[in-house]
Amino acid sequence: MVRFLLSGDAPRSRILAVLLALVLVxxxxxxxxxxxxxxxxxxxTICIFILLVASYDLLLGYTGIVSFAHTMFFGLGAYGVALASVHMGRGWDALAVGTLAGALAATVLAWLIGLFSLRVRAIFFAMITxxxxxAVAVLVSQLYQLTGGEDGLTYQIPRELTPAFRFGELFGVRLNGRLLNYYLVFFTCLALFLLLLRIVNSPFGRVLQAIRENDFRAEAIGYRVVVYRTAATCMSAAIAALAGSLYAIWLRxxxxxxxxxxxxxxDVxxxxxxxxxxxxxxxxxxxxxxxxxxxxxxxLMGLAAEATAGxxxxxxxVDPNRWLMWLGVLFVLSVYxxxxxxxxxxRAGR
Known part of the structure; x- marks a missing residue:
């Protein structure tokens, strides 16, 4: 059953399997x-960004496409929910319409970008995105009456997803709408992540990896590279928009x-x-x-600074104000x- 859910893509490392199990639990x-x-x-936030990063890896890691527009799709999903909630009121229908509209808008925009841009070299496509x-970020900031401009939008979601909706207590934890909201985010992200696993381990995913390794060879044996790249871009954009919708539902x-x-x-x-x-x-x-x-x-740095005060x-x-510097050091070390x-x-050390 586990192998089926993972689409046959096992961790292939005991340490990795333990880490993944710890994160899941x-x-x-x-x-x-x-x-x-x-x-x-x-x-x-971890759940949502796992989904967002996985959707971007479908482009970068599996297809070899460098794009800087992924947060644009993320934002389209978020603004879809926000605008629907503002104009339709708090209700499940507003969340559904906003989520679908955001995903559809992201897919159409990704299709247009891919259709006109994926024939050029990778660096030029990255610059176009x-x-x-x-341009979209500036447009959102300028359309104040519609998007709230730099101030953004605050809106209401169904009462069942807010702390005001209470229905008991379990193990000392209050059971309320905030908890339901969290599990809506968790299970939706889990389902979409498993869907991405299925995509990359399908014949379609194998073609994407072949294009990543050598697009000329893939074209020579009969695969329409532009079509596959465009399809991957649209899928990635739709999943990113869904992640943005979940983020909007969570943050309000x-x-x-x-x-x-x-x-x-x-960050992605x-x-x-x-x-x-x-x-x-x-x-x-x-x-x-x-x-x-x-x-x-x-x-943690604040605690370390107190412990080593003498x-x-x-x-x-280890001053807490230098946490960004140490985050950069950790990144450099991880890459090295x-x-x-x-x-x-x-996996290599297995």
């Missing part, structure tokens, strides 16, 4: 293992900085590289490590010691 029971609003938000993503707020920022694109690239390109499990490891570091590295130089090095990513290293 930790996320599945996060509300009960790690109580608190911040811990639950971190767990939900960067230009389009920047959408703004350019939370969904369309180029910083998010850089870092997560792919840390975890390992060309393997969906790399998205799980990379997103988990990166989001945890973003949320807790500063706190020592020379060390408290200044794991050039194929953590998953690639673990």
């Amino acid at each position: 930790g996320l599945a029971f996060a509300p009960f293992i790690f109580p608190g609003v911040r811990a639950l938000h971190t767990a939900a 960067l230009a389009v993503a920047s 707020y959408v703004g350019p900085d939370t969904t369309l920022s180029f910083e998010i694109m850089i 690239l870092l997560m792919v590289v840390i975890g390992g390109m060309g393997t969906m499990y790399g998205a799980v490891i990379g997103a988990t490590i990166f989001v945890l570091a973003q949320n807790y590295l500063q706190n 020592l020379p130089l060390i408290p200044d090095l 010691f794991f050039p194929t990513g953590i998953v690639g290293r673990l």
